[in-house]
Amino acid sequence: MGAADIDCEDRVGTTQLEAVQEPKYWHLKTVLGDALDSEFEVGEILPNERDLAARFGVARATLRQALEQLELEGRLQRRRGVGTTVAPPRIGVSVGPSANVWPGAGRDAWSTVGCAEAVPPAPLAALLGVARDETVHTVRRERVMQGQPVATELLYVPAASVPDLSRMLTPATHAPAVLAELHRLELEGEDRSVELGSARAEDAKQLDRLPGAPVLVVTTRYYAAGRVAAASVATYRADTCRLTFGDSGGLEVLHNSAPERRAS
Structure with missing residues (x-):
């Protein structure tokens, strides 16, 4: 594992998953999602599954469930020959005027x-x-x-x-x-x-x-x-778009659901 992977893992941090009542993969998804919002750049490659699973003390099957859910939500992209990367912000598809x-x-x-x-x-x-x-x-x-x-x-x-x-x-x-x-x-x-x-x-x-x-x-x-x-x-x-309603000109829909109005 390279220095970049170690640095990425240190920024993700650890959590006590064993005491959580909800499914482990769902809680892990939340932890990873928070890290994606605050600590990772668009296009950045995540550590490999083996290292992430070891870091969080979960089975690789559990980790895959969390990653698959984040991919479905448009938070991650899996690219052949590259790995799992942080997805760019979603674009708004207007159904308004x-x-x-x-x-x-x-x-x-x-x-x-x-x-x-x-x-x-x-x-x-x-x-x-x-x-x-x-x-x-x-x-x-x-x-x-x-x-x-x-x-x-x-x-x-x-x-x-x-x-x-x-x-x-x-x-x-x-x-x-x-x-x-x-x-x-x-x-x-x-x-x-x-x-x-x-x-x-x-x-x-x-x-x-x-x-x-x-x-x-x-x-x-x-x-x-x-x-x-x-x-x-x-x-x-x-996985990269979501619907917007009303006047959505200049609206960029971010992953953390906090839209920002930009000047037209």
Whole structure:
């Protein structure tokens, strides 16, 4: 065990688990959680399971239960080839009033990773009011925080919404051109729905999760000229995000549930 591991263990401290009536793993989770809040930096690697179990005088199975619970709560991340690290703060997924801003405009936190013409899933075709076999411009975007992917999005834009789009497009210019034409429209409003779901294989790969991992799925409709001009489906990692309500502009949701209002 290296000096860094010893230092990490000393900062975690010890506790008398034997006299606690609640399950040992649950109390251990609380002790570790307190240490994560006050003594560890985002991205810092925890000591290995063997050393932590020895330090707290618990079986490795008990320690794993505590670590798994902290991972489910979004406090820890287990990364292949790295180990167990302290997770970054959760991002807030707003379900409050709409921002009335086109995707890719203003201080958008997303980056574009590609675009293609494809037939949307049947539910999205119905939302857009297009035929089931009609192709639409499909822009894939992603959101990254602290170097980790936290969300992926598919933005569906019918050809009727961007009629002046040049046909002389390349893979590098397709997405920027679609977004630029979309921004020319006057956005009349938007609405969204949020539901808990399971990551599909493609989204799981983008999010560095296993297929079937819990995710938050946010579906948004954008209105212009009295109709739905575009629709997006954003898939957020449930372990890195939580829902926020009301005016959540500039709100960063911290692990210790003490939100801090930042200037817009």
